[in-house]
Amino acid sequence: MNKTALIYSEQYLKHNAGKFHPERPERLSETIKYLKESGLMDKLGLTEPHAASLEDVERVHTPHYVEMIRYYSNGGGYRITEDTYVSKTTFEIALLAAGGVITAGDVVLEGSYDNSYALVRPPGHHAKASEAAGFCYFNNVAVAVRFLQHKYKLKKIMIFDWDIHTADGTMSIFWRDPTVLNISIHQNPRTIYPGTGFIKQLGEGPGEGYTVNIPVCSGSGDKDYKYIIEEFVTPLAESYKPELIIISSGMDSHKNDPLGSINLTEKGYSVMSELFMELADRLCEGRIFVESEGGYDLDALSKSTYEVLKSLLGEPSGYVIGGELMEETRKLVLELADSFSRYHKI
Numbered sequence: 001m002n003k004t005a006l007i008y009s010e011q012y013l014k015h016n017a018g019k020f021h022p023e024r025p026e027r028l029s030e031t032i033k034y035l036k037e038s039g040l041m042d043k044l045g046l047t048e049p050h051a052a053s054l055e056d057v058e059r060v061h062t063p064h065y066v067e068m069i070r071y072y073s074n075g076g077g078y079r080i081t082e083d084t085y086v087s088k089t090t091f092e093i094a095l096l097a098a099g100g101v102i103t104a105g106d107v108v109l110e111g112s113y114d115n116s117y118a119l120v121r122p123p124g125h126h127a128k129a130s131e132a133a134g135f136c137y138f139n140n141v142a143v144a145v146r147f148l149q150h151k152y153k154l155k156k157i158m159i160f161d162w163d164i165h166t167a168d169g170t171m172s173i174f175w176r177d178p179t180v181l182n183i184s185i186h187q188n189p190r191t192i193y194p195g196t197g198f199i200k201q202l203g204e205g206p207g208e209g210y211t212v213n214i215p216v217c218s219g220s221g222d223k224d225y226k227y228i229i230e231e232f233v234t235p236l237a238e239s240y241k242p243e244l245i246i247i248s249s250g251m252d253s254h255k256n257d258p259l260g261s262i263n264l265t266e267k268g269y270s271v272m273s274e275l276f277m278e279l280a281d282r283l284c285e286g287r288i289f290v291e292s293e294g295g296y297d298l299d300a301l302s303k304s305t306y307e308v309l310k311s312l313l314g315e316p317s318g319y320v321i322g323g324e325l326m327e328e329t330r331k332l333v334l335e336l337a338d339s340f341s342r343y344h345k346i
C-alpha cells in the first residue's frame with residue numbers, strides 16, 4: 001500500500017461566498033465526513049497545510065492584484081464578478097489553499113509520502129495573474145508549480161485538469177511556458193463557462209504546443225475519458241517525459257453535478273487516477289499528487305474523492321468501464337493527434 005497524505009484544514013470552511021453559493025464549505029466538510037465514515041481516513045496521513053507566503057503567490061500573481069484581494073478582505077468584503085465574492089476571511093483562506101497545494105507537492109518531492117491529495121478551497125484554476133474569476137482568487141496549482149520549480153529545480157511538470165470547466169487561468173499563466181505541459185479536458189466551451197478552451201488554443205512562442213485543450217462533447221462519459229487518456233494523453237506524456245504529474249481534480253464532470261452535462265461516474269474518476277498513477281510510475285518514479293478544484297453535488301464529490309484517494313493508496317478498484325464510446329470522441333482524438341504531432345512524438 002502507498003503512503004498517501006491528505007492535506008486539509010478546518011480553516012478551509014471559513015471562506016464563505018454566501019449561503020446559496022455552490023462553492024460552499026459543506027463541499028469539504030461532507031467529503032471529510034464520508035472519508036471518516038468509510039474508514040478510509042484512517043489509512044491517510046492527515047497533514048495540516050501552511051499558508052502560502054506573499055513571495056509564493058507573487059511568483060504567479062502581480063503584487064497589485066494580491067494587495068487588492070487583501071484590501072477587499074480587510075474591508076469586510078467585495079463582489080468582484082457576478083459569482084466571485086471576497087469575504088472577510090477570503091484573503092487568509094485563499095493563501096491557505098495555495099499553501100495546501102504547495103504542501104501536497106512538497107511532501108511528495110521531499111519523499112515523506114508516495115503521493116498526496118490537497119483537499120482545499122477556494123479553488124484556483126480560473127484565477128489569472130491579475131484577475132479573480134469563477135470562484136477562484138489565487139491559482140493554487142500554478143503557485144505550487146512555481147514553488148516546486150524554485151525549490152526542486154524541476155524542468156518539466158505535467159498538469160492534467162479534469163474539472164468540467166476549462167482551466168483558463170492556469171492556461172493563461174503557462175501560455176508561453178514549455179516547462180509545464182498543461183492539459184485541460186472539459187465540456188465543449190461553446191456550451192459552458194468560461195467559453196474558451198478550444199484545440200487551437202495551444203500556447204504561444206516557446207510555449208506553443210505545451211497548452212493542450214481537450215473539449216469533449218456533452219454526454220461524454222467514463223469510456224470516452226479513458227479512451228482519450230489512453231490514445232492521446234498517454235503518448236503525449238511519454239513524449240514530454242514529466243518529472244512530476246499533478247491532477248487538478250474537479251468533480252463537476254460527474255453525471256450528477258448540477259453545473260454541466262458530462263457523464264463521468266465515481267468509477268471513471270477511479271480508473272483515470274489508476275491510469276495516471278501507472279503513467280507516473282513509468283515516467284517519473286511515481287511522483288504524482290492531486291489538488292481539488294470544482295464539484296458541486298455533495299454526494300458525487302464525496303464518492304469521487306473517496307475513489308481517487310483509494311487509487312492513490314494503491315488499492316486496486318477492479319472496475320471495468322462500461323458504456324458506448326461516442327463517435328465524436330474518436331474524431332476528437334484524431335484531431336488532437338493531428339494538431340499536436342507537430343510538437344510531440346505522438
Ligand SMILES: [Zn+2]
Nearest residue numbers: 163165252294
Ligand atoms: Zn469546474
